[in-house]
Amino acid sequence: MSDLNSAMTERYHNSFLKEVEANVEEGEWVKMCMQCGVCAGSCPLGNAWEHTPQKLFMMIRAGKREAVLSSDAMWMCTSCYNCIARCPRGLPITHIMHGLAHYAKRLGLVPKNQPTAQFSQIFWDNLMKKGRVNELKLGLAIYFKDGFGQGIKNALANKQLGQNMMKAKRMNAMEFFGGHSIKDTGGLQKMIKKAQEIEDAKIQGNS
Amino acid sequence: MTEVIATNQTILVVGGGISGLTAALEAAETGKQVVLVEKRPYVGGRVTQLYKYFPKLCFPTCGLEINQRRAKMNPNLTILTMAEVTDIQGDAGNYTASVKISPRYVNDNCTGCGDCARAVSAEFDDEFNYGLGKRKGAYLPHRMAHPQRYVIDPAILGTDEAEKAKTACKVNAVDLEMQEETVSFKAGAVVWATGWQPYDANKIQPYGYDRFQNVVTNVEFERMADPNGPTGGKILRPSDGEVAKNIAFIQCAGSRDKNHLLHCSRICCMATLKQTHYVQEALGDEGKSTIYYIDIRAIDRFEDFYQAVRENPNVSFIKSKVASITQNKENSNPVLNGVDTEGYHRYANEHDLVVLAVGMQPSVDKASFPVDIVINEEGFIEPATENGGIFAAGCSSDALDVNRAVQQATGAALRAIQVVNRVAGTEG
Ligand SMILES: Cc1cc2nc3c(=O)[nH]c(=O)nc-3n(C[C@H](O)[C@H](O)[C@H](O)COP(=O)(O)OP(=O)(O)OC[C@H]3O[C@@H](n4cnc5c(N)ncnc54)[C@H](O)[C@@H]3O)c2cc1C
Ligand code: SF4
Ligand code: SF4
Ligand code: SF4
Ligand code: SF4
Numbered sequence: 331m332s333d334l335n336s337a338m339t340e341r342y343h344n345s346f347l348k349e350v351e352a353n354v355e356e357g358e359w360v361k362m363c364m365q366c367g368v369c370a371g372s373c374p375l376g377n378a379w380e381h382t383p384q385k386l387f388m389m390i391r392a393g394k395r396e397a398v399l400s401s402d403a404m405w406m407c408t409s410c411y412n413c414i415a416r417c418p419r420g421l422p423i424t425h426i427m428h429g430l431a432h433y434a435k436r437l438g439l440v441p442k443n444q445p446t447a448q449f450s451q452i453f454w455d456n457l458m459k460k461g462r463v464n465e466l467k468l469g470l471a472i473y474f475k476d477g478f479g480q481g482i483k484n485a486l487a488n489k490q491l492g493q494n495m496m497k498a499k500r501m502n503a504m505e506f507f508g509g510h511s512i513k514d515t516g517g518l519q520k521m522i523k524k525a526q527e528i529e530d531a532k533i534q535g536n537s
Numbered sequence: 538m539t540e541v542i543a544t545n546q547t548i549l550v551v552g553g554g555i556s557g558l559t560a561a562l563e564a565a566e567t568g569k570q571v572v573l574v575e576k577r578p579y580v581g582g583r584v585t586q587l588y589k590y591f592p593k594l595c596f597p598t599c600g601l602e603i604n605q606r607r608a609k610m611n612p613n614l615t616i617l618t619m620a621e622v623t624d625i626q627g628d629a630g631n632y633t634a635s636v637k638i639s640p641r642y643v644n645d646n647c648t649g650c651g652d653c654a655r656a657v658s659a660e661f662d663d664e665f666n667y668g669l670g671k672r673k674g675a676y677l678p679h680r681m682a683h684p685q686r687y688v689i690d691p692a693i694l695g696t697d698e699a700e701k702a703k704t705a706c707k708v709n710a711v712d713l714e715m716q717e718e719t720v721s722f723k724a725g726a727v728v729w730a731t732g733w734q735p736y737d738a739n740k741i742q743p744y745g746y747d748r749f750q751n752v753v754t755n756v757e758f759e760r761m762a763d764p765n766g767p768t769g770g771k772i773l774r775p776s777d778g779e780v781a782k783n784i785a786f787i788q789c790a791g792s793r794d795k796n797h798l799l800h801c802s803r804i805c806c807m808a809t810l811k812q813t814h815y816v817q818e819a820l821g822d823e824g825k826s827t828i829y830y831i832d833i834r835a836i837d838r839f840e841d842f843y844q845a846v847r848e849n850p851n852v853s854f855i856k857s858k859v860a861s862i863t864q865n866k867e868n869s870n871p872v873l874n875g876v877d878t879e880g881y882h883r884y885a886n887e888h889d890l891v892v893l894a895v896g897m898q899p900s901v902d903k904a905s906f907p908v909d910i911v912i913n914e915e916g917f918i919e920p921a922t923e924n925g926g927i928f929a930a931g932c933s934s935d936a937l938d939v940n941r942a943v944q945q946a947t948g949a950a951l952r953a954i955q956v957v958n959r960v961a962g963t964e965g
Contacts, residue, residue, distance in 0.1 A: 364831060365831075365878045366831045366857070366858035366878070367857045367858055367860070367875055367876045367877060367878055368858045368860050368875070370860075370875075370876035370881070370883075371857075371858075371859070371860025371861065371874055371875035371876045371883075372743075372860045372861065376883070377883060382876060382881065384876065384878070384881070385881050415796075416743075416796070416860070417795075418789075418793055418794035418795060418796065418797075418858070419795065420795040
């Protein structure tokens with residue numbers, strides 16, 4: 331268990347709902363859910379996931395901390411906003427889903443090999459290097475995330491896509507060498523670091 | 538020309554539904570002069586379109602008959618039908634109201650014999666049945682209409698049809714020269730009782746009321762269950778006229794929803810519970826009702842009514858707000874899709890007919906009140922002192938059942954009486 335996770339468990343052992351309200355983006359909305367089921371019924375993921383927003387919100391209120399934070403549901407949300415458009419209570423459901431994913435990540439509770447979580451990490455690392463996304467390296471990093479053999483297979487399977495992107499000037503083979511960047515990469519990295527410190531202090535303060 | 542005799546001691550009642558009628562009668566029976574202005578060609582409002590009343594399952598016609606007799610007998614009460622208040626100026630104790638009266642083309646010689654209707658052949662959607670049936674171009678709006686005077690639809694004016702109606706009438710009651718008129722008169726106090734309208738089901742896009750024939754509303758269902766209604770009391774599917782046996786009710790259709798009406802309409806749970814009795818009555822054990830709900834709000838003394846319906850093995854309850862309706866193309870059956878809250882089961886249930894329990898919305902739009910009055914977020918009138926001598930009664934003030942609407946109307950009448958009594962005191 332990560333230190334932060336134990337601290338949070340200790341601090342909120344009585345109420346996971348309070349923990350969510352204090353630490354998850356838009357978490358204070360969870361208690362407004364009236365369990366009508368419209369979000370669950372309108373989410374295009376349908377049967378494909380175990381925990382619909384409706385179910386997650388009930389689990390939060392029922393104190394099912396481990397089950398919620400290690401669920402892969404919030405990682406599967408496609409941000410289609412169907413649920414927000416339909417929720418009779420106006421819960422910002424999509425944002426809560428992402429907030430939960432973010433919080434689970436901070437606490438080190440993301441399910442192992444969760445593909446969206448892996449993608450997000452790769453995307454972030456890629457972006458942070460130059461302040462711009464390097465499409466080529468991003469693509470390669472994703473193809474090769476499960477090892478070299480699988481990577482070659484993935485690359486071959488998507489060859490046409492890659493070539494089309496180059497034709498449309500969406501991707502450039504030269505990006506492999508360094509790649510384009512913003513003017514002040516160091517400045518961006520400093521800014522992000524500062525923002526992270528502020529975030530950390532906030533969440534540590536809550537722990 | 539319509540003449541209205543009124544003074545600063547007269548009480549003006551706007552809207553002649555059960556609330557307005559009650560307020561008008563209560564005040565008139567204490568000896569006050571009352572003018573009742575009603576937009577429709579008859580009084581009684583929306584309860585005339587209900588088959589039975591919860592909780593007693595008695596007929597609204599019964600109470601209406603009593604009220605209409607009281608109205609006929611009372612010399613203090615003037616009723617203007619097909620009339621709308623367009624403007625009110627002044628203050629408590631001294632208002633001037635302008636009222637627009639639309640021509641009925643039938644004067645008070647009318648005996649209600651119906652010869653004109655028999656002579657006319659043009660037909661129109663019957664608004665009394667929410668367009669589920671047809672009525673003639675010369676018509677009595679409904680069987681029990683008060684006043685029992687026929688109406689000529691302006692659409693047949695200037696055609697042979699109108700002439701046919703005129704010729705058919707033996708007592709010279711058809712007057713095709715009638716014109717719209719505006720009258721204005723004094724009033725000391727006003728009771729505002731313009732009531733409600735069903736929420737527009739077309740706005741609940743995922744339920745497909747505009748696309749699927751076998752999706753109807755609860756107000757239409759009242760007409761379908763009534764033996765005097767367009768289907769003779771048979772519950773038939775609009776798509777093919779077959780008897781509907783497996784009927785779904787969807788609660789909170791347009792209520793308790795930030796995309797529609799924010800408020801709980803308060804009566805639709807009870808209306809649905811009542812309508813399961815209609816299904817039982819029409820079809821016996823062959824009729825199955827399924828209620829999809831968020832929670833059942835059968836407030837205070839209605840709990841027993843709810844429990845009795847719960848015990849009926851032909852009625853089932855599914856705790857879930859239906860997410861969407863699709864249609865089985867082969868048989869036009871609506872398919873209800875959603876996830877329930879007791880176990881989170883995903884369902885796609887097929888039914889013969891779906892009844893949307895639509896909510897109540899104030900009938901007068903916030904922007905079109907002819908008088909300055911305090912209105913809340915949901916469009917209902919607030920009991921505010923700024924309203925002066927204008928008092929709301931019934932569903933123009935909140936979503937209410939008949940019992941509560943009538944109680945509140947009596948209260949409003951009392952307040953109006955207090956105002957005109959003060960005027961009488963100062964005018965000596
Ligand atoms: C499906 C359904 C079933 C129901 N069943 C029951 C039941 O079983 N038991 C029960 O107790 N309640 C029931 N209700 C509730 C009941 O219908 C209302 O309580 C009742 O109609 C309220 O009466 P009202 O006079 O306030 O309003 P209304 O009936 O709406 O009357 C208002 C009147 O004002 C007139 N008007 C409107 N605007 C103007 C204007 N600008 N100028 C002049 N006149 C105007 C209208 O024409 C109308 O005649 C049901 C409601 C629904 C939706
Ligand atoms: S739609 Fe809104 S109120 Fe309904 S279950 Fe989902 S989050 Fe809760
Ligand atoms: S935004 Fe996410 S949770 Fe909401 S409906 Fe779309 S996929 Fe489902
Ligand atoms: S208008 Fe004349 S014909 Fe028509 S119902 Fe009245 S009396 Fe009879
Ligand atoms: S009375 Fe029942 S159906 Fe109507 S809005 Fe309230 S909870 Fe929904």
